[in-house]
Amino acid sequence: MPKATIVVPAYNVAATIGDTLRSLLAQTFADFEIVVVDDGSGDRTLAVVRSFGDSRIRIVQQPNRGLAGARNTGIHAARGDYVGFCDSDDLWRPTKLATHVAHLAANPQVGLSYSGSELIDADGRPMGLAQSPRLTGITAAHVFRRNPVGNGSAAVMRRAALDAIAFRPEGEAARDWWFDERFRQSEDIECWLRLALTTDWEIEGVPGLLTRYRIVPGGLSAGIDRQYGAWQTMVDKLSDTAPAFMARELPAARAFQNRYLARRAVSSGDARQAVRRLRAAWASSPRAMLSEPLKTATTCAATVVLAAFGAGALSAIAQRTGRRAA
Template sequence: MDFIDKAFENKLKAEMLDLTRAPLVSVVIPMYNAAKYLPACLNSVLEQSYRNLEIICVDDGSPDNCADIVNSYDDNRIVLVKQNNRGLAGARNTGIRWAKGDFVALLDADDTWFPKKIEIHVSHLRANPDIGISYSGSQFIDEAGTDMKIGQYPKHKNISADDIFCRNPVGNGSAPVLRKAVFSEIAFFSPEHGHADAMYFDESFRQSEDVECWLRIALSTKWKFEGVNEVLTYYRVNGGGLSANWQKQLAAWERSVEKNRQIDPDFVAKWESLARAYQYRYLARRAIQSRDASSARMLTLLAFKSNSSIIVKDFSRSAITATCAILLSILSTPQYEALERQAMGIPA
C-alpha cells in the first residue's frame, strides 16, 4: 500500500514539475449574448489535455447572464473581466492586455475545441521559434452543435502574405494560437475610441477585424504563419442573417484592404483583384447557406468577373459554388436541401 501511495506521489510531483516548466497559455473568450453556448465553450477549454492555462472571459457589456455562468465555475484559472460594449475587437483587445501567457489562444464563446488543441499548438510553436501564428482546420457545427459534415481545411505550409490576403488560411477567430510577442509588435493607440489602452485588433471594425489584423501582421512583421494539419476547432455556423449582412461584410473587407494598402501599396495593387474574387466567392457561399439565391448568383458572377483565374486556381470549389447558386435559383428550397443532404451523405 505504501509503495502504491509513493508511486502516486511521485507521479503527481512529476506532473506538477512538468506543469511549472510548460509555458502559460492565455485563452481569451469574448462574451456577448452567448449564454446559450458558453458552457460548452468553457468545458472544452477546461477539458484540454494541456493544463497550464489561464482563461480570460471578457464580458463585453453582455445583456444576458454570461457573467453568472462564468462565476458558477470553481476553477482558479478562470478570470472574469467586465467592460462596456466595444465589440468583438474591443473584447479581444482587453483579453490580450490581461494575458500573462507566452501564448494567446483566441476562442469565440459560441465555438469549442478538440481536447488536444492547445497541446498540439504549443508543441508546434515551441518547435518553430520563427512561427508567430499557429492555426488549425475547423469542423462546422450548426446551432444545435450537430456536425455539418463540412469545414475549413486550409493550406498550412509555406504561407505567404498573398495567401493571407487572398485565402485567409487562419479561417476563423477560434482557430489560431499566437505568441504574445506578435501582439506586442503590432500594438497601436487610437484614443478616439474612448480609451487610451493599446489595441491589436482595430476597434473601428465590427466585421473583418481578424482579416485586417492577420494581413497587417503579414505585411508589417517578420513572424510566419503556419497551420497544423489537423482539425482542432468546432466552428459554429449560426443560421440567422448569414447573407443579410453580406453588404456590411464586403464594406468591412474593403476598409481592411484600404488600411493595409497604406503599409504596402504595391503588394495590394498586385493581389487585389484575386483577393476580391475570393472574397466575392466566400460571400456567395454564405448566401447559399442562407438560401439567398439572387445574392449567391450575383456574388458568384462578381467573383469570376473580378479575376477569372480563380476558376483555374481553385476549380473544384469555384465550380461547386456556381452549381449550387444555379440549383438554388431553379429548385424549391426543400428540393435544394434534399439534394444537398444527398450530396453530403446525410440521411433524409
C-alpha cells in the same frame, strides 16, 4: 504563470457560452487560463460563466467595445506566452491547444498557428462542411486572397508576435490595440494581414479540424453586405501600408472574397446572396477563379443546387457525399 491564455469575448451569449467553456476546459494541454471578457452583456452571460467556479477562468468586465475591443482587453489581461482566441458560440476540440502549443514550440519562426474548422449548426450539429485551408508556405498574398486562418476561433498566436503589431491610437489611454477596434467585421483578417505585411513572423497551420465553427441560419447571411463593406475598409486602410502589394493582389483577392461570401451565403441558405456574390467573383477576376477549379466548381454547383432546389436538397447531397469543403 500559465503557458497559454484562451481569450473568449462574450456579449449576450448566455445560450452558448457554457458549451464553449466546457470545450475549453476539456483541453488535454493543462497549463492554461481562460480570460472571458464580458463586453457589456445585458443577459445572463456573466452568471453562466461564474457558475463554473473554475479557477482557470478569469472574468474581465467592460462597457461594450465590440468583438475587436473585447479581444484586445483579453490580450491585455493575458499572462500566457501563447494566446488563443475562441468566440463564445464556437467550440474547440480537446487536442487543439496542445497541438498549437507543440507547433509553436517546435517552430520559433511561426507567430500565428491555426487549424481547419468543422462547421456546425445553431444546435452544435455537424453540417457536413469544413474549412480545410492550405497549411504551409503562407505569404501575405495567401492571407489577402484566401484567409487560410478562416475564422476568429482558429488562431493561436505567440505573444511576441502580437506585441510586434501592437499600436495605440490617439485617444486610447487604457491599453494597446492589436485588433483594430474601428472594424466591426473583418477585424481578424486585418490583423493577420498586418502581421504578414509588417513583420517577419510566419503564419502556418496544423492538420485537423480542431475548431468547431458555428453557423447560425440567417445571421451570417444578413451580414454579408456589411462584411464585404468591412473588407473593403480593410483594403483601403492597408493600401497606405503596402500600396504596390495591394494594387497587384486586389483583383484576385476581391474575387476570392466574393467567392468566400458566396459559400457563406450557401451555408446560410441564402440563394439570392450566393448568386450575387458568385457573379461578382467572376467579374473581379476570372483568372483567379479558374486557378482553383475544384473549389470554384464546388461553390458554383452548391449555389445552383440551392437556387434551384433549396437548402434541403443541398443538405441531402452533402450528407450522401460526405463532402467536407466549405
